[in-house]
Amino acid sequence: xxxxxxxxxxxxxxxxxxxxxxxxxxxxxxxxxxxxxxxxxxxxxxxxxxxxxxxxxxxxxxxxxxxxxxxxxxxxxxxxxxxxxxxxxxxxxxxxxxxxxxxxxxxxxxxxxxxxxxxxxxxxxxxxxxxxxxxxxxxxxxxxxxxxxxxxxxxxxxxxxxxxxxxxxxxxxxxxxxxxxxxxxxxxxxxxxxxxxxxxxxxxxxxxxxxxxxxxxxxxxxxxxxxxxxxxxxxxxxxxxxxxxxxxxxxxxxxxxxxxxxxxxxxxxxxxxxxxxxxxxxxxxxxxxxxxxxxxxxxxxxxxxxxxxxxxxxxxxxxxxxxxxxxxxx
Amino acid sequence: xxxxxxxxxxxxxxxxxxxxxxxxxxxxxxxxxxxxxxxxxxxxxxxxxxxxxxxxxxxxxxxxxxxxxxxxxxxxxxxxxxxxxxxxxxxxxxxxxxxxxxxxxxxxxxxxxxxxxxxxxxxxxxxxxxxxxxxxxxxxxxxxxxxxxxxxxxxxxxxxxxxxxxxxxxxxxxxxxxxxxxxxxxxxxxxxxxxxxxxxxxxxxxxxxxxxxxxxxxxxxxxxxxxxxxxxxxxxxxxxxxxxxxxxxxxxxxxxxxxxxxxxxxxxxxxxxxxxxxxxxxxxxxxxxxxxx
Numbered sequence: 001x002x003x004x005x006x007x008x009x010x011x012x013x014x015x016x017x018x019x020x021x022x023x024x025x026x027x028x029x030x031x032x033x034x035x036x037x038x039x040x041x042x043x044x045x046x047x048x049x050x051x052x053x054x055x056x057x058x059x060x061x062x063x064x065x066x067x068x069x070x071x072x073x074x075x076x077x078x079x080x081x082x083x084x085x086x087x088x089x090x091x092x093x094x095x096x097x098x099x100x101x102x103x104x105x106x107x108x109x110x111x112x113x114x115x116x117x118x119x120x121x122x123x124x125x126x127x128x129x130x131x132x133x134x135x136x137x138x139x140x141x142x143x144x145x146x147x148x149x150x151x152x153x154x155x156x157x158x159x160x161x162x163x164x165x166x167x168x169x170x171x172x173x174x175x176x177x178x179x180x181x182x183x184x185x186x187x188x189x190x191x192x193x194x195x196x197x198x199x200x201x202x203x204x205x206x207x208x209x210x211x212x213x214x215x216x217x218x219x220x221x222x223x224x225x226x227x228x229x230x231x232x233x234x235x236x237x238x239x240x241x242x243x244x245x246x247x248x249x250x251x252x253x254x255x256x257x258x259x260x261x262x263x264x265x266x267x268x269x270x271x272x273x274x275x276x277x278x279x280x281x282x283x284x285x286x287x288x289x290x291x292x293x294x295x296x297x298x299x300x301x302x303x304x305x306x307x308x309x310x311x312x313x314x315x316x317x318x319x320x321x322x323x324x325x326x327x328x329x330x
Numbered sequence: 331x332x333x334x335x336x337x338x339x340x341x342x343x344x345x346x347x348x349x350x351x352x353x354x355x356x357x358x359x360x361x362x363x364x365x366x367x368x369x370x371x372x373x374x375x376x377x378x379x380x381x382x383x384x385x386x387x388x389x390x391x392x393x394x395x396x397x398x399x400x401x402x403x404x405x406x407x408x409x410x411x412x413x414x415x416x417x418x419x420x421x422x423x424x425x426x427x428x429x430x431x432x433x434x435x436x437x438x439x440x441x442x443x444x445x446x447x448x449x450x451x452x453x454x455x456x457x458x459x460x461x462x463x464x465x466x467x468x469x470x471x472x473x474x475x476x477x478x479x480x481x482x483x484x485x486x487x488x489x490x491x492x493x494x495x496x497x498x499x500x501x502x503x504x505x506x507x508x509x510x511x512x513x514x515x516x517x518x519x520x521x522x523x524x525x526x527x528x529x530x531x532x533x534x535x536x537x538x539x540x541x542x543x544x545x546x547x548x549x550x551x552x553x554x555x556x557x558x559x560x561x562x563x564x565x566x567x568x569x570x571x572x573x574x575x576x577x578x579x580x581x582x583x584x585x586x587x588x589x590x591x592x593x594x595x596x597x598x599x600x601x602x603x604x605x606x607x608x609x610x611x612x613x614x615x616x617x618x619x620x621x622x623x
Contacts, residue, residue, distance in 0.1 A: 056521055090523030103514040108345055108536045117532075118522040151345065167522070 004072075005175050005207040006055065007031040011069035013050050013059060013231075020279045024050040026231040028069070029305075032175070032224075037201070037208040039222035039239070041215065041254070045275055047231040048211045052177045055209070056090055057081065074174060092122040095168035097197075099180040101160035105152040111163045112138070112148030115170050122171045137166040141196060158189035162196065169200055176201060176208045182217060194221060215258060219243060224311070227251050230276055230286035233305070237312035247314040249291045252326045285317065293318050293326075352616035359612020362605035369602060373421035380415050387411070387570040395588050404594045407577070408584055413591065416572035417598050423573045424602060427484070427557040428550040431491035436546060438492070439499025440535070446500065447507030448530055458504065461497045469494045469556060477565045487566050491553050502545055506538035513537075540617040547610035551603040558599050574599050 013025040025047045032038045040048050053059050055071055057078050071078040073093060081089065098104040106114060115134035120127060135145040141162040152160060161181065168176060181197065182190040198221055201208050210221055218225055219239060226236040227248060235248035246252050253271035260266060273290040276282055282289060288298040298317050305313040318324045353359050380386055390410030398405040404413035446457040464472065473490035480486040510516065511534060519529045558575025560566035567573035574595040581591030 058517075058520055087523040087525060090521055092523060096518070096521045098514055098518060100514060104518050106515045106519075106533050106537065108539075109532070117524070121522070121524060164518075167518075 003033055004031045005034050005036075005074055006209070007070075007072040008051070008055070009070045009072070011051070011054060011071065012067040013047070013054055014065055014067055015063045016065060017063050022063075022278045023281055024064075024231055024278060025054065026281075028228075028231070028233060030226050030233060030236060032207050032209060034207055035202075035205050036223045037210055037221055039218035039225045040209060040211045040228060041213060041218055041225060042228035043213055043275060045278065046228040047278075048228055049179055050231075051228075052096065052179050052209065052211055054078075055175075055177060056094060056096065057086055058090075088122070091118045091173070092171045093173055094175045094177060095171065095173040096177040096179060097161075097164055097168045097181045100184045101157055101164050102184065104164050105160055107152055110149050110151055111155070115148075115163070115167050118167060119170045134166075134170065137170050138163075140169075140200070141166045157185055158193060161185060161189075161193050165193070165197060165200070169204070169206075172204060172206075174206060176206055177211070178208060179211045180213070181210075182214070183212070190217075197221070215254060227254070230278060230281060232286065232315065234287065234316070235312075235314045236305070237308075237310065241308075241310055241312040245308070245312065246326060247308055247312065247319075248287075248316050249293050249318070249326060250287050253290075285315075293324075349613075349616045353612050356612040356615060358608040359616070362608030362612065365601065365605040366609065369421050369605075370425065372418050373425055376415070376418040376421070380419055382419070385412065385415050386419050386572055395584065397588070398590055405588065405590050407580060407591055408588075411572075413577070413594055416577060417574070417594060420572040420574050420577065420595075421598070421602075423484070423567055423571060424554045424557065424599070427488055427491065427567075428554040428606075430488050431553045431557075432495050432546055432549050434488070434492040435495025435549070436499055436542070439496040440503045440542065442496070443500040443503025443505075444507050444530060444535060444538075447504035448511055448534065450508075454504070457500065461500045464493060464497045465501075470559065473556065473560055474563075474565060477560065482565055482568050484567050484571075487557060487560060490560070491556055494556070495549050495553060498545065498549060499542065502541050503538060506541055507534055510534045510537045543617065544610055544614040547606050547613060551606035551610070554599065554603055554606075 008031065009029050011025055011028040012023075015022040015024055028047075028051060030038065040051065042048050050059065050064075054066055055073070055078060057066075057071075059066055066079060069079070073089065078086075078089070105111065109117075112131055112134045115137050116127070116130040119125065119133050120130040123130070125133075131148070135148050138148055139145055143159060143162055143166075147154075152163070155163065161184075165181075176197075178197065182193055185193060194217060197208070200206075210217070212218060222239050224237065225239050225242040226233050227242070227250065228234070229250050235242060235246075235251050242251065246255060250271070253269075256269040257271060259268060271290055276286055276289065282299065284299040284301055285291070285294070285303050288294040291298065295318075301317070303315045303317045305315050306319055307313055308319075388411070390406070392410060393402070393406050394408055394410040396402055396406045402412050402414065404417060406412055407416070442457050442461070446454040472493055473487075476490035476493070477486055480489065516529060516533050519533050557566055558573070558578065561573045561575030562579040564579065566575055569576060577595040578592055578599075581588070581595065585592050
């Protein structure tokens with residue numbers, strides 16, 4: 001219990017709209033150890049961002065609603081906190097880095113002010129002191145202090161993302177939620193920013209939930225990996241387990257749709273079909289309609305997580321068959 | 331990695347400085363601004379140069395209806411008062427009413443608009459429907475009703491006119507707040523644990539200011555015209571104060587023999603409103619990044 005910074009249990013989040021009920025997150029459970037990084041992988045619409053927002057209890061309501069479950073952050077349940085506790089927790093205990101640094105900064109405030117704002121709020125120190133701290137943060141992310149008085153439009157995308165990182169880390173949060181922090185950046189800058197995030201969270205003993213759809217990023221940064229599909233975790237384990245002993249057909253599909261260095265010239269194998277409409281999830285396993293290994297049984301019951309050894313779990317019914325193996329069955 | 335960014339040569343320019351730089355490139359806006367600044371200075375100075383009781387409102391029947399000359403630059407009116415002095419002195423009425431009504435309207439309107447735009451739903455419906463009701467009645471009508479209820483005085487005129495301004499600001503503020511509300515940096519502010527009122531004041535409203543600033547300058551012009559119209563109708567600034575609209579009205583009877591009595595206050599109103607519109611146009615261009623050339 002104490003070695004976990006975050007424990008999410010049976011989380012269900014739904015968006016209730018006039019057209020129907022969107023089941024964004026279904027029975028999600030995972031945990032992040034102290035000083036560990038968990039990669040949350042999945043395609044667009046799998047419910048990754050909804051998960052991150054739930055941790056901050058910031059699901060836009062209406063239409064969003066956390067139906068059930070618990071989110072224990074360092075021993076206290078986020079979902080039962082009152083407004084005041086939430087405001088104290090946000091930014092101070094948990095901070096978030098956004099996907100698009102172009103829109104995540106207020107265009108009419110200097111970046112120094114924006115970093116200082118959260119320090120001033122959470123540490124209850126004077127404006128001047130917090131500005132000094134903001135400048136230190138800027139230096140930490142590799143931006144000259146003198147630029148604290150500049151406005152966001154005077155920075156490039158990569159530098160803005162560093163500013164966003166500086167804002168997130170300003171109050172030394174215990175947990176960092178990084179929502180696709182490198183997706184909107186140039187490939188050349190991506191590595192720099194990742195490197196920076198990695199360095200800073202190691203230095204400061206922080207944990208991180210890294211949301212991404214880039215398996216390369218996951219391999220580089222994460223200790224553990226959870227693969228999400230249609231609001232559920234389909235496979236979870238250490239990075240080594242996921243990469244070396246891929247167990248779920250969906251994870252296999254993700255790897256197959258990446259170019260392989262060893263087999264250049266090979267055609268990429270995409271996963272056929274589309275993610276099911278979260279408003280109308282199929283009965284049984286959500287991945288069954290796209291799964292090459294699916295049987296009739298898959299379409300009937302939803303698979304629970306099955307222990308494969310170590311910390312490796314997979315949600316796939318195929319493993320009830322003897323000798324089932326991805327790639328070549330029977 | 332860090333060295334790359336030690337670039338101190340980038341000159342730091344705030345949005346205000348940037349806007350000012352673009353504004354002074356616009357000839358019309360500069361002319362408008364200079365005219366308005368002069369008018370403000372003159373209306374303040376005129377209080378020291380002229381004595382209200384002896385120079386502005388005292389009758390001097392011996393010099394009545396004199397055409398413009400070296401002694402009386404703009405001539406004298408039917409009661410022998412120097413029109414030049416009255417025009418200069420009268421600038422303060424127009425400016426005070428214009429700025430005052432717009433300022434009160436701005437505070438009320440932006441507050442209501444921000445609440446309606448931010449919270450949406452039932453609050454939005456209630457506020458906006460009330461605003462729509464006021465919007466559907468002609469401005470002059472509202473003003474006439476309010477002035478006739480409260481009585482004619484400068485303060486009541488101000489109250490009457492600020493209603494119109496408030497409705498207009500409510501609509502603009504609501505529309506901008508609604509778009510800014512969903513920006514990612516507002517969401518980011520929530521994630522930092524900022525309280526809602528701080529987010530509205532520090533993150534949302536400052537980003538809505540451009541259209542509001544433009545509306546301020548344009549509305550001051552409209553309000554000055556409305557104030558003059560009401561004075562012309564005899565329900566604005568009470569006589570014998572040298573309000574431009576009232577002077578225009580007094581000149582009406584002498585339009586055949588002493589047309590300058592009408593023409594001069596008319597030109598004063600027109601130039602002031604023109605200057606405000608030029609400035610407003612310039613501001614709109616300067617504040618709109620898409621207009622950058």
